[in-house]
Amino acid sequence: MSLITAPFTTASGADVVVRFCPSPTGTPHVGLIRTALFNWAYARHTGGKFVFRIEDTDAERDSEESFEMILDGLRWLGLNWDEGVGVGGPNEPYRQSERKHIYLEVIEKLKASGHIYESFLNAEEIDARNKAAGRAVQLGYDNSERELSAEQRAAYIAEGRSPALRLRVPDQDITFTDLVRGEITFPAGSFPDFVVVRPNGQPLYTLVNPVDDALMGITHVLRGEDLLSSTPRQIALYNAMYEAGITKFIPQFGHLPFVMGDGNKKLSKRDPESNLFHHRDRGFIPEGLLNYLALLGWGLSADRDVFSLDEFVAAFDVANVNPNPARFDQKKADAINASQIRLLAADDFKSRIVPYLQSAGVLGKTVSAEEDAILNAAAPLIQERITVLGEAPDLLAFLFKSAGEIVIEDDARNGLPDNAAEIAHVSADALEAVAEAEFKTEHIQQVLNAVLIEKMELKPRVAFGPLRTAISGRRISPPLFESMEILGKAETVSRLRAFA
RNA sequence: GGCCCCAUCGUUUAGCGGCCUAGGACGCUGCCCUCUCACGGCAGUAGCGCGGGUUCAAAUCCCGCUGGGGUCACCA
Numbered sequence: 001m002s003l004i005t006a007p008f009t010t011a012s013g014a015d016v017v018v019r020f021c022p023s024p025t026g027t028p029h030v031g032l033i034r035t036a037l038f039n040w041a042y043a044r045h046t047g048g049k050f051v052f053r054i055e056d057t058d059a060e061r062d063s064e065e066s067f068e069m070i071l072d073g074l075r076w077l078g079l080n081w082d083e084g085v086g087v088g089g090p091n092e093p094y095r096q097s098e099r100k101h102i103y104l105e106v107i108e109k110l111k112a113s114g115h116i117y118e119s120f121l122n123a124e125e126i127d128a129r130n131k132a133a134g135r136a137v138q139l140g141y142d143n144s145e146r147e148l149s150a151e152q153r154a155a156y157i158a159e160g161r162s163p164a165l166r167l168r169v170p171d172q173d174i175t176f177t178d179l180v181r182g183e184i185t186f187p188a189g190s191f192p193d194f195v196v197v198r199p200n201g202q203p204l205y206t207l208v209n210p211v212d213d214a215l216m217g218i219t220h221v222l223r224g225e226d227l228l229s230s231t232p233r234q235i236a237l238y239n240a241m242y243e244a245g246i247t248k249f250i251p252q253f254g255h256l257p258f259v260m261g262d263g264n265k266k267l268s269k270r271d272p273e274s275n276l277f278h279h280r281d282r283g284f285i286p287e288g289l290l291n292y293l294a295l296l297g298w299g300l301s302a303d304r305d306v307f308s309l310d311e312f313v314a315a316f317d318v319a320n321v322n323p324n325p326a327r328f329d330q331k332k333a334d335a336i337n338a339s340q341i342r343l344l345a346a347d348d349f350k351s352r353i354v355p356y357l358q359s360a361g362v363l364g365k366t367v368s369a370e371e372d373a374i375l376n377a378a379a380p381l382i383q384e385r386i387t388v389l390g391e392a393p394d395l396l397a398f399l400f401k402s403a404g405e406i407v408i409e410d411d412a413r414n415g416l417p418d419n420a421a422e423i424a425h426v427s428a429d430a431l432e433a434v435a436e437a438e439f440k441t442e443h444i445q446q447v448l449n450a451v452l453i454e455k456m457e458l459k460p461r462v463a464f465g466p467l468r469t470a471i472s473g474r475r476i477s478p479p480l481f482e483s484m485e486i487l488g489k490a491e492t493v494s495r496l497r498a499f500a
Numbered sequence: 501g502g503c504c505c506c507a508u509c510g511u512u513u514a515g516c517g518g519c520c521u522a523g524g525a526c527g528c529u530g531c532c533c534u535c536u537c538a539c540g541g542c543a544g545u546a547g548c549g550c551g552g553g554u555u556c557a558a559a560u561c562c563c564g565c566u567g568g569g570g571u572c573a574c575c576a
Contacts, residue, residue: 023575025575061576062576123573136501140572164574165574178505181506184504184505186503189502190503191503194573196574204573209576225569226571227570228504228505228570228571229503229505230571230572230576231504257505257506260569264569295512295513296512298513302513302524303524304525305526306525323505323506324512325505325569327511327512329511329512331526332512332525333526334526335526335527336526338539342539382538384539385539386538387538395537412536448535460534460535461534461535465535465536468536469536474537477536477537478536479535479537481535
């Protein structure tokens with residue numbers, strides 16, 4: 001007999017209500033965001049509600065700064081919520097730090113119904129009891145205070161001790177059907193009565209999380225696998241809340257696979273790629289990151305891994321989430337992002353690289369009409385060749401500089417032929433003769449081909465390397481002739497002449 | 501240690517008993533395209549952890565083992 005069978009009304013028939021409830025500690029982790037994404041997608045897929053709540057019950061570790069970062073991250077990615085922090089809703093407030101009065105009420109009810117009881121033993125005493133009884137210390141609490149007599153209680157109080165509150169865990173197996181893993185059973189006795197309220201009256205996560213889920217009508221709890229073993233405890237609490245008339249049903253649970261780093265360990269906060277903003281700073285676009293994150297434990301189909309958010313939402317179902325741990329593969333993520341960049345409309349792409357050009361100092365705070373024109377011409381040239389937007393500044397900087405500011409990089413200089421300077425100067429002469437109006441990509445190519453390839457009989461590779469270096473200073477650049485057209489005749493000739 | 505989860509190419513994933521001499525993607529290698537780098541095209545590389553069952557037939561179902569991970573707080 002498992003607890004979640006009758007008398008519960010399961011959530012399966014109800015409108016879907018999912019939630020994302022991070023605790024604001026540190027910078028947002030990609031695993032956390034993946035969890036948010038799957039919850040969001042499930043809500044959107046089913047036409048349900050996505051609730052955003054903040055679990056800031058640990059004043060020691062929580063910070064407002066971290067809270068702001070989570071908001072920033074969700075907004076950047078476009079993961080909007082229907083109810084919760086910032087947007088309000090019927091279950092305000094949505095920050096646990098502001099909900100203490102609610103928990104106090106629940107605690108009173110649970111006390112009155114006998115589901116939670118006072119526990120005076122401290123950690124040392126619990127260990128001592130286990131040792132004295134010849135039990136392993138790891139067993140923890142032995143439920144010995146379930147039936148404290150009034151005298152015993154009075155004695156503790158007389159000593160000036162205040163009790164913690166523990167949930168009376170039913171002595172029976174607890175079974176539930178995990179949405180991604182199927183049926184899971186925890187045998188009776190897998191864990192002891194656990195503390196839900198500290199002696200100082202502070203309710204703990206063990207209480208507060210299920211209480212909020214119950215009060216907010218959460219139907220599906222989609223969260224990380226690390227919480228799998230706390231699920232039976234929460235089901236026991238739900239059982240108590242049901243019996244105390246606090247909730248009408250129990251949600252369904254689905255535990256999403258871990259996001260792993262290198263080796264066989266979870267992607268740690270120490271790993272730079274765990275940080276959401278690390279990717280934004282490098283120049284991931286939301287479409288790219290979201291697409292990749294969706295692949296962490298899920299797939300659209302056997303032969304497609306680049307897809308839009310809409311396609312993702314239309315196809316997503318928790319039931320199809322893979323239970324295996326997923327590895328965060330930066331190379332694959334980069335490849336997905338590159339593909340998503342290719343799919344952007346030209347205008348859109350242009351506007352997205354601007355902030356990166358600005359923060360790299362290639363462009364100033366305001367973009368002049370002249371610079372905008374260059375961007376319009378140049379952006380399409382690099383949209384096909386970059387992986388992250390952060391590559392744009394290096395690729396485009398030379399277009400916004402003057403001849404004198406071009407610095408020839410060693411990498412570019414090394415591969416050049418001995419007569420590189422001659423090639424540059426001959427080209428300058430040839431281009432000098434081109435009419436201003438004729439200074440277009442195609443014509444530039446014809447002129448240079450004539451003088452370098454045909455007349456000097458150079459291989460294209462040998463001929464154009466020096467020119468690329470002369471005008472851009474780099475070995476890698478946008479296409480050469482297009483770049484020359486953008487620079488204009490005078491600037492191009494000037495750079496070629498300056499090359500030595 | 502108790503309890504729980506997981507197990508297909510280097511990585512990720514398809515496969516839910518015969519379509520599998522195991523498919524795709526990323527990566528890697530080679531070739532083609534080519535003014536560099538990319539893009540694109542073509543080809544190649546490499547995998548069902550082990551052992552038992554069940555079955556006419558198992559990557560697919562069952563059991564065991566091994567390996568990995570998580571969790572056992574008056575953290576979340």
